[in-house]
Amino acid sequence: MAQQIPLHFAVDPLQTFETYWAGPNAEAAEAARRSARGEGDTLLYLWGDTGLGKTHLVNAACREAFHNGRSAACLPLALIGECGPAVLEGMENQNLVCLDDIDTIAGRDDWERQLFGLFNAMRDAGNTLLITATAPPAELPVALPDLKTRLAWGLVLRLHPLTDEHKLAALERRAGMLGLDLSPRVGRFLLSHCRRDMASLQALLEELDHASLAAKRRLTVPFIKGYLEDIA
Amino acid sequence: MSVLWSHCISKLEGELPPQQFNTWIRPLQAVEDGGELRLLAPNRFVLDWVKQHFIGKIEEVVSEQNRDSAPNVVLEIGSRAAEAAQMRSANPPRKTAPARKQVPNNLNSAFIFGNFVEGKSNQLAKAASLQVAQNVGRAYNPLFIYGGVGLGKTHLMHAIGNEILRGNPAANIVYLHSERFVSDMVKALQHNAINAFKEFYRTVDALLIDDIQFFAGKERSQEEFFHTFNTLLENKHQVVLTCDRYPKEIKGLEERLKSRFGWGLPVAIEPPDLETRVAILMSKAQQSGIDLSPEVAFFIGKRIRSNIRELEGALRRVIANAQFTGRPITLEFAKEALRDLIALQDRMINVENIQKTVSEYFKIRQADLLSNKRTRSLTRPRQIAMALSKELTSHSLPEIGQMFGGRDHTTVLHACRKVQELKESDARFMEDFSNLLRILSN
Numbered sequence: 045m046a047q048q049i050p051l052h053f054a055v056d057p058l059q060t061f062e063t064y065w066a067g068p069n070a071e072a073a074e075a076a077r078r079s080a081r082g083e084g085d086t087l088l089y090l091w092g093d094t095g096l097g098k099t100h101l102v103n104a105a106c107r108e109a110f111h112n113g114r115s116a117a118c119l120p121l122a123l124i125g126e127c128g129p130a131v132l133e134g135m136e137n138q139n140l141v142c143l144d145d146i147d148t149i150a151g152r153d154d155w156e157r158q159l160f161g162l163f164n165a166m167r168d169a170g171n172t173l174l175i176t177a178t179a180p181p182a183e184l185p186v187a188l189p190d191l192k193t194r195l196a197w198g199l200v201l202r203l204h205p206l207t208d209e210h211k212l213a214a215l216e217r218r219a220g221m222l223g224l225d226l227s228p229r230v231g232r233f234l235l236s237h238c239r240r241d242m243a244s245l246q247a248l249l250e251e252l253d254h255a256s257l258a259a260k261r262r263l264t265v266p267f268i269k270g271y272l273e274d275i276a
Numbered sequence: 277m278s279v280l281w282s283h284c285i286s287k288l289e290g291e292l293p294p295q296q297f298n299t300w301i302r303p304l305q306a307v308e309d310g311g312e313l314r315l316l317a318p319n320r321f322v323l324d325w326v327k328q329h330f331i332g333k334i335e336e337v338v339s340e341q342n343r344d345s346a347p348n349v350v351l352e353i354g355s356r357a358a359e360a361a362q363m364r365s366a367n368p369p370r371k372t373a374p375a376r377k378q379v380p381n382n383l384n385s386a387f388i389f390g391n392f393v394e395g396k397s398n399q400l401a402k403a404a405s406l407q408v409a410q411n412v413g414r415a416y417n418p419l420f421i422y423g424g425v426g427l428g429k430t431h432l433m434h435a436i437g438n439e440i441l442r443g444n445p446a447a448n449i450v451y452l453h454s455e456r457f458v459s460d461m462v463k464a465l466q467h468n469a470i471n472a473f474k475e476f477y478r479t480v481d482a483l484l485i486d487d488i489q490f491f492a493g494k495e496r497s498q499e500e501f502f503h504t505f506n507t508l509l510e511n512k513h514q515v516v517l518t519c520d521r522y523p524k525e526i527k528g529l530e531e532r533l534k535s536r537f538g539w540g541l542p543v544a545i546e547p548p549d550l551e552t553r554v555a556i557l558m559s560k561a562q563q564s565g566i567d568l569s570p571e572v573a574f575f576i577g578k579r580i581r582s583n584i585r586e587l588e589g590a591l592r593r594v595i596a597n598a599q600f601t602g603r604p605i606t607l608e609f610a611k612e613a614l615r616d617l618i619a620l621q622d623r624m625i626n627v628e629n630i631q632k633t634v635s636e637y638f639k640i641r642q643a644d645l646l647s648n649k650r651t652r653s654l655t656r657p658r659q660i661a662m663a664l665s666k667e668l669t670s671h672s673l674p675e676i677g678q679m680f681g682g683r684d685h686t687t688v689l690h691a692c693r694k695v696q697e698l699k700e701s702d703a704r705f706m707e708d709f710s711n712l713l714r715i716l717s718n
Contacts, residue, residue, distance in 0.1 A: 110302060117299070118299050123295075130321055142298070180617070190425050193426040200617075
């Protein structure tokens with residue numbers, strides 16, 4: 045079995061709704077788009093396992109909001125959680141605030157208080173909150189009941205895992221965007237021999253793109269095997 | 277939106293990873309001021325981060341866009357909304373009544389008495405609120421509405437404010453959350469504006485403060501509020517407060533405040549019964565222009581019983597799904613749309629879990645609950661546990677009997693009837709039952 049693939053730190057392509065492979069999550073993507081534009085629910089809570097594209101949706105929503113004349117901010121709480129809740133101050137004045145990975149701060153009293161304040165202020169101002177988590181509101185270890193019930197107030201949608209067919213189609217489209225020719229055989233090989241969540245698969249695809257370009261070879265199963273052995 | 281900044285944004289967006297861009301650059305709000313491009317950051321944290329990591333890049337992009345006369349880039353904390361509000365209060369339009377009319381009352385005009393669904397659980401609170409709105413400062417002062425989260429306290433509070441305004445559009449009403457009162461006071465202290473702060477709150481016609489349990493442990497705020505409160509009451513101005521519990525039970529609140537909160541009328545809001553939940557769903561659906569059948573409303577109302585927010589969330593889910601798929605809202609459709617929510621509930625509420633919770637609540641052993649012992653201290657909890665199992669799970673009477681030490685289904689039926697009877701006749705029993713229901717469904 046292949047070892048964990050090192051993350052590739054190239055600049056990601058723009059994460060937009062157009063590049064999001066919705067598959068079984070078309071409703072969630074559409075809800076995020078509408079909320080971002082200020083047309084849908086003012087509280088949208090998306091939950092599901094990691095690797096289903098929650099962060100992609102959040103970034104796409106920020107962009108969508110901006111192109112509709114709305115101010116927006118994204119707060120990736122897993123990354124900035126250590127900064128302390130003061131990072132939420134003043135955010136109520138943004139038309140759209142995305143709180144990515146809210147589970148990482150659930151149960152932390154200072155964060156919950158600040159979030160509760162933000163929630164009320166945004167509601168008063170008629171602005172939109174888009175929240176993502178790995179669990180539904182009822183299963184989040186939120187200690188403040190006032191906050192917990194408010195999380196369940198909005199539109200709560202679950203993101204479902206992609207089937208292999210969806211993943212294959214998503215990879216093919218992504219490869220197409222990179223100008224890479226991905227045969228179904230190669231796609232299936234990736235699915236059965238590598239980490240199967242979409243984020244890892246896409247990162248791997250980008251690495252393979254670079255590697256095949258550097259080696260001036262087409263993307264074939266033997267080439268990929270060789271590459272995986274080299275980096276293992 | 278500044279055109280210059282709009283160009284810069286497109287440029288920066290292509291050069292930075294989306295997450296960094298959306299966290300630090302996207303929230304900056306631009307104002308072009310002659311030779312300056314002022315970028316407003318939401319808080320100190322964002323400001324510092326941008327200064328440390330991106331300011332060079334931003335300046336570079338700005339001067340690329342505007343080679344001849346690139347404006348100075350200035351970073352500040354603020355927002356366009358806050359600046360606009362400041363402008364309004366600094367230059368009040370002429371011919372309007374007193375300057376203080378400019379202060380927003382924060383009332384949400386959607387919360388009115390007309391769309392507050394009344395039921396047994398909230399009748400008294402609604403009647404008292406209406407009284408207060410129609411006899412400002414004279415009916416009950418303060419009106420103290422208390423109850424669990426998501427039961428409609430805030431709705432009533434806004435409804436009072438909106439109703440007062442309907443009768444007297446010139447009335448000075450301020451609604452705010454207690455945390456906002458605290459943070460405004462802290463700001464006033466920092467800016468040496470505490471006198472203006474006091475003056476402001478002590479001269480309103482009606483002060484509506486939500487969730488005052490958040491005053492707990494904040495002594496300076498309590499002190500300030502105490503004086504504001506007294507002044508308002510002395511001048512027969514209305515005070516309305518909401519809280520998640522009865523005044524005497526708020527920990528970390530000064531005794532004198534607790535006792536004063538009880539001076540007027542403390543009224544409770546209880547969790548809504550099934551009929552009220554159904555009525556709430558029908559009313560909400562109607563407001564959204566959706567025709568909801570009673571069958572579907574009963575289905576949702578039966579499954580979601582903890583609080584109104586969750587009820588509204590469930591309805592929202594069904595409506596959104598129907599709009600997305602274009603399918604009519606039938607019972608089958610609703611079941612499908614709420615599948616995740618229901619599966620989750622079933623995981624959290626099952627007969628074993630109910631037995632465990634009831635045993636812990638009455639401090640008895642779970643084994644005794646299932647035993648043949650027939651002492652009063654065991655039969656009541658056993659009956660409650662059976663009735664809760666019937667109410668909260670989809671198990672049949674024989675199944676429940678089986679899970680309670682192999683009892684007959686008629687025993688379970690008897691327990692359900694007995695519990696219903698006691699709920700109506702014994703207040704103490706009713707309280708135990710409601711407590712258990714709340715513990716189990718939250």
